[in-house]
Amino acid sequence: MKVLVAEDDKVMSKMMCGILQEGGHTAIPAYDAMQATMYAIKQSPDVVLLDINMPGGTGMGVLTKLKASSRTSTIPVIVVSGSTDPAVPKQVEALGAARFLAKPIDPDALLTAVADVMK
Numbered sequence: 001m002k003v004l005v006a007e008d009d010k011v012m013s014k015m016m017c018g019i020l021q022e023g024g025h026t027a028i029p030a031y032d033a034m035q036a037t038m039y040a041i042k043q044s045p046d047v048v049l050l051d052i053n054m055p056g057g058t059g060m061g062v063l064t065k066l067k068a069s070s071r072t073s074t075i076p077v078i079v080v081s082g083s084t085d086p087a088v089p090k091q092v093e094a095l096g097a098a099r100f101l102a103k104p105i106d107p108d109a110l111l112t113a114v115a116d117v118m119k
Helices: 010-022 034-045 059-068 087-092 107-117
Strands: 002-006 026-030 047-051 075-080 099-103
Touching: 002 010, 002 034, 010 026, 010 107, 026 034, 034 047, 034 059, 047 059, 047 107, 059 075, 059 087, 075 087, 075 107, 087 099, 099 107
Parallel strands: 002 026, 002 047, 047 075, 075 099
Antiparallel strands: none
């Protein structure tokens, strides 16, 4: 599967891309909100991993744009965040996210979430 990893922290992005590649997936890194939106449209990934806090906009804004576009509305989005706000998982679900994963990321949980949203 092709997975877009929208994460501005380069260390975290590299770690998630490595986990995905070890799991047999192709990982496409994006480091800001605009790049994430553009790559989602142009690359047609099977899944998007989306951080909430990014330069150039927010993950919430990217999620809203992806779900509003006919080209990207069916792509499952897994929001990955270090936010401790208990309302965030419900907010992203209401915006159309398929799943919420809290940082730090557990490699097995990441691979399981990607597999689950593709079922």
